[in-house]
Amino acid sequence: MRFPIFKTKIEGLDRKPSTRAKLGAGPVPYRNKVSGAGFNLIDPKEQKEYFQSKAGKEIEKLREYLKENSFIAYLLGKKNSGKGTYSKMFAEVINPERIDHFSIGDMVREVDKELETPERKKELINSLEKQYRGFLPLKEAISALEKRNTETLLPTELILALVKREIAKRKKKTLFIDGFPRDLDQISYSLFFRDLIGYREDPDIFILIDVPEAVIDERIKWRRICPLCNTSRNLKLLPTSKVGYDETKKEFYLLCDNPQCKGVRLMPKEGDEKGIKPIKERLKKDEKLTEQANSLYGIPKVFLRNSLPVKDAKKFIDDYEITPEYIYEWDEKEKIVKIIEKPWQVRDDEGIPSYSLLPPPVVVSLIKQMVEVLNL
């Protein structure tokens, strides 16, 4: 599936010098050192200014619309494609109080907890009795839910009833629904959406996400997690403000920024070093499901593209919108880690040298496309 490239570049807008480059605090972003201009998208304050200058009008329109109205958006894309990141950032920029995000995975985990207490279990069954339509008796569907291991999948009809219950809980809110039963054949898959679409009066929208597998691979391989607060960062792509060097292991590591963690070392999770290898099949399935969603008629679609060919970058985006890569050098004499930042280049799924975009420009394209599909 090839998604159109979205142009976030606005001529004459990349003139603003970054405060971070001026102050020289922390690792100075390479792009800012070179051009002395642009927004530092890692800084929350500059991120806000960035959204205002790139999509201020559209943000206003969406805020106005969401005062009285809502919509339901279904996020479709590969595992680790940034579904949660994009929708949470969208909510943050537009209006966190009017927008909710929930994933089918979290929903099922929450149901597991409900099943553990008799009172909450009764409540769950009561609400399911109203919503559930399936060939398997509800009792059996529930016991499938209780006895399953992580390998068995839940009956589609049960997932549907649970999703409807989640929607009902959030009456007038705009919703981003992330993830869907992942092992459906073509027929039950489209049934799933046909049953949900139009369930509420407000518009339904598909948000399709396209991310090169090389990006997902490196996100997993370099992921580092704080053992105390669970903050997740990336040694290569999203470091914390302090980087250390282990002289015996000859390894660089990140230190947690959270003051409560007192600079504890972020650790890799077991198995992450394998990257996408263990989830290859899953990714293929996710891609097929996204393609099928794209072929369903009668529902507006938004296309989010995480990468673009290097040769098109100048025309479509600003330098500071590119995901940087961090390279470290150990200075033996000074005993300090030198941090080098440069634009990260990957090959997309067709082997074309590409840049991966930081989340904010992707969210700018989401905001602008949303205004269009809602006719605002």
Ligand SMILES: [Zn+2]
């Ligand atoms: Zn921490």
